[in-house]
Structure formats: structure tokens, C-alpha cells
Amino acid sequence: LISFRSVGTFARALDCSSSVRQPSLHMSAAAASRDITLFHAMDTLHKNVYDISKAISALVPQGGPVLCRDEMEEWSASEANLFEEALEKYGKDFTDIQQDFLPWKSLTSIIEYYYMWKTTDRYV
Template sequence: FHAMDTLQRNGYDLARAMATLVPQGGPVLCRDEMEEWSASEAMLFEEALEKYGKDFNDIRQDFLPWKSLASIVQFYYMWKTT
């Protein structure tokens, strides 16, 4: 409904409506978790995954203690799709 409302508020001018959705100064680009990890950290993760499966607490404790649990889980879901 937000998109339809935005379009209506901008007189059904699609370009103008889309421009209202982009913040001042251009779009905000997000880095994903894959970009935050080095190749050696990714290799450690894969080794840990082979050893522990999806036990992310053990992976963190024994292989990647400098990474947060959230970071490891996010990396797993990005890694899984590649």
C-alpha cells in the first residue's frame, strides 16, 4: 500500500514518486557479511562447519572467537546461497 500511496501523492508521476523514495544524496548501499570476511576467515568457517555442522556457538568458540554470533549466522546464510 505504501507504493500506491506514494504514487497517488505524486500525481501518478512514476519518476517523481520513485525520487521521493531515494534519500537525499542518493541511495544507501549496504555491505553484506560476505564482504566483511577475509578469505582465510571464510576457509576457517568452512572447516568449522564440516566439524560442527550448524552449531554456531562451537564454531565461534573454537574457530572464530573474534566474530560475533550474529555475524557468523549472517555469513552462513550468505555463504549458503553462493
């Protein structure tokens, strides 16, 4: 799994949109250590009949490494701030949060983000 996390960190370093959101190698490595990378690694291993070299080759094809993102990486800092402001105002009424603060986000995305956000140090 260390190899898969390394590929995830490498993919984030090459991805321009990730480097804006994850400006340091430390932050990229932290993002690569989250569940989405682990789940993708297990899925890739399974699809490649648990042959590690085949699985790693599948993660790093000719065009560059495969990048998997979770909701924490898909949201901008301003969207995260809006979410926290909305949560303070409405609590866990995700429908109102979506309607009044984040209409461009799906309800699923907001709920997924909430549960990931709860695991961060911003959740008090």
C-alpha cells in the same frame, strides 16, 4: 532499482577495502545486486517519499556514494575458509564454531554469514 545497483557498484569501486575483497568490476556488480542493496534502495525511496531523484541524491551525497555491505563482504577470504573448515568439523553448532574458530566474530554475524553462504556455489 538499476540506478541503485549502479550506485552500489560505483561505491564499491571507490572503496579501497571493497576493492581488495571484490577485485573486479564483475564481482563488485554481483555484490551490489544482493539483497542488502535492494533493501537499502527501498528504504531510501520510502524515506524520500518515492521521489527517485531525491533518493539517488541521498545515495550520492557530496562526500561520495553511500556503501551498504552485507556479511559476505565483511568477511575476508581466510575467515571464509576458517568458517568452512569449522562447519565441516562442527556442523551447524555455531557456538562451537565461534569459540574454536572465529572468536572475534559475533554469533549473529556467523549465523548471518551461514545463511548467505548457503546461497553461493561454495555450498554443496
